[in-house]
Amino acid sequence: MNAEASSSDCPHRQQLEHTLLHCQTQSEILQATRDNYLSIIDEFKRDLEELTEQVEQQQRLQQSTHTSQSCPEPELHSVDHPRINCELEIQNEHLACQIQGLQNNLKDRDNQIDQLQSMIRSYSDFSENNRLKGEIHELKQKNCDLSRQVREMATLLNNREEQRVELCTEHGxxxxxxxxxxxxxxxxxxxxxxxxxxxxxxxxxxxxxxxxxxxxxxxxxxxxxxxxxxxxxxxxxxxxxxxxxxxxxxxxxxxxxxxxxxxxxxxxxxxxxxxxxxxxxxxxxxxxxxxxxxxxxxxxxxxxxxxxxxxDQIIGSFRKWKDAQVRADDAMRQCAKRAEEHIHMLLEENQALAEDYRNLFRDHTLLETEMYRVKQAVNYASSSSLACPPQTSGRRTNAEAGNDMDRRLQNLTSTSQRISNQNRTLNEQFCNPLSSRSPSGIGRPVAESTLRPKGSSDDLS
Missing domain, CATH: 1.10.287 (Helix Hairpins)
Incomplete structure (x- = not known):
């Protein structure tokens, strides 16, 4: 009898198990997307580190070229100038190839972000919501049927009580x-x-x-x-x-x-x-x-x-099951809400990362233009040194150009350091459990940290 009561307590056990399994699969998919995002962010971080190393190498090469240009011996300068130009051209070509590769990597990352966005859109499909609404409607109908059965049982109990009273009167x-x-x-x-x-x-x-x-x-x-x-x-x-x-x-x-x-x-x-x-x-x-x-x-x-x-036991177990069903529905709604908020947060983080990489691409283009200007300046300096000895004003302009380049490279290093800090904060946030996230604070550190100072782009230009 207890087995029958337990089987009758949960008439929608299979549906509940199906919904729980669906929620588990959704959580696994979200975990996979989070891992994918973390791997993409690690790749971005490695690319930024490589870029900073390349910029530092370029800075060292420029310093070496400045020292070689400031050398007072005209004979040695005239002797080493073609070799330096060849090395600079080779390095410039190498940097252009690296920048092209980075651009291709950025395009691949943009494609991956588009794929992730399409996959997130597929997660928020309306058919799933309609199916859940249908299940809720069926559960409400079954709840109405059960309440009607409870009312019928109450009427039967009243009839039995009247019969018992009649039998008691007959006995009297x-x-x-x-x-x-x-x-x-x-x-x-x-x-x-x-x-x-x-x-x-x-x-x-x-x-x-x-x-x-x-x-x-x-x-x-x-x-x-x-x-x-x-x-x-x-x-x-x-x-x-x-x-x-x-x-x-x-x-x-x-x-x-x-x-x-x-x-x-x-x-x-x-x-x-x-x-x-x-x-x-x-x-x-x-x-x-x-x-x-x-x-x-x-x-x-x-x-x-x-x-x-x-x-009474059946009604009590049904009430317990109904309360558990309501708690499960609330937990499922909260889980869906947290998943939606997490998806919105990931979208905001993707947008922030895309904005950072656009800024990085713009910095690369500015760096490429600066390298082109440096190359032109080096070619102009070599041609002017062959034509006439260097003047003090030329030395001042070269020093100012070197200071400008140092300042710009410092801006680039600060930008790369800021992006690495952002990646570190993102990793710390993803390492925390999803339940410790507050809905109002999702994506705020990333959005605040992605604000670039206004003077960086002006200084680079």
Whole structure:
């Protein structure tokens, strides 16, 4: 019975397991996307480190070229100038190839970001929401059916309670009728006792009459003896004897009447006793029937109480299951909300990273233009050194150009350092559990850290 109750408590167990499995798959997919984002961010970080190393190498090469240009020996300068130009051209070509490769990597990253966005759009499909709404509607309908069944059970319980009250009233009526019959039986017993006392009195009267008859016989014998003695008194004795016989006949008639009355009383007593036996039998049968009915009523009450307890257990388990279902629905909604917020946060982070890489690409283009300007300046310096000796003003311009390049390279290093700090903060955020994220603070550090200073692009230009 408990197994049946447990199976009836969760009619939608398969659907709940299906939804839980779907939520687990969604969480695994989100975990995979997070790992993919982390791998992409690590690749971006490695690319930035390589870029900073290349910039530092370029800075060292420029410093070496400046030192070689500031050398006072014109002969050595004229001798090493073609070799330096060749090295610079080779390095510039190498840097151009590296920048082209970085541009291709950026395009690949943009394609990966587009694929991730399309995959995120596929996660927020409306068909899943419609299916969940349909399941919720079915659950509501089943809940209505169960509530209707509960109301029907309540009506059945009321009917059973009314039947129990009727049976109790019938039992009370039977008890009262039994008490009345017992009182009637007591009255009949009293009547029988009174008749028995009258019968005893008649028997005593009969005994007295017998004793009187014996005495009369003795007197008759005495009179006969006296008749033999006194013949003269025979007639008187005959008259007395006739009178005595008449009296005896009268006594016999009275005795016969008393015997007839006694027989009638005995017949009445036997009839009343037979009726009393029949009444007792009927009373015993009624008592047995009432006991059987009472036993049936008790068994029905026990069964009804057991059914009521089972129904209360079923209703309690259904309420527990309903509360668990409501909590599961709330947890699923919260999980879906957290997943949606996490997806929005990832989109914002992707946009921030794309903006950072656009800025980085712009910095690379600016660096390429600066390298081109440096190359032109080097070519111009070499041509001017061949034409005339270097002047102090030229040295000042070269120093200013070197300072400008140092400042720009410092800006690039600060930008790369800031991006690496951003990647570190992103890694720390992704290492934390998803439940510790607040909905209002998702994506805020990334959005604030991606704000570049206004003077960096102006300084580079």
């Amino acid at each position: 009526h039977l008890v009262t009728s039994f008490e009345n019959q017992c009182q009637e039986l007591k009255a009949t017993n009293r009547r029988v006792q009174s008749l028995q006392s009258k019968l005893d009195q008649l028997e005593q009267l009969q005994d007295e009459l017998r004793t009187e008859r014996k005495m009369l016989r003795e007197e008759v014998i005495a009179l006969k003896e006296k008749e033999a003695v006194s013949a003269g008194r025979e007639r008187a004795l005959q008259d007395q004897q006739k009178n005595f016989h008449l009296e005896v006949e009268k006594q016999r008639q009275t005795i016969s009447e008393l015997h007839a009355q006694l027989r009638l009383e005995e017949a009445r007593f036997h009839e009343s006793q037979r009726q009393m036996d029949e009444v007792m039998k009927s009373v015993r049968q009624d008592m047995r029937a009432s006991e059987a009915k009472h036993q049936q009523v008790v068994t029905r009450l026990k069964q009804q109480t057991e059914v009521n307890q089972q129904q």
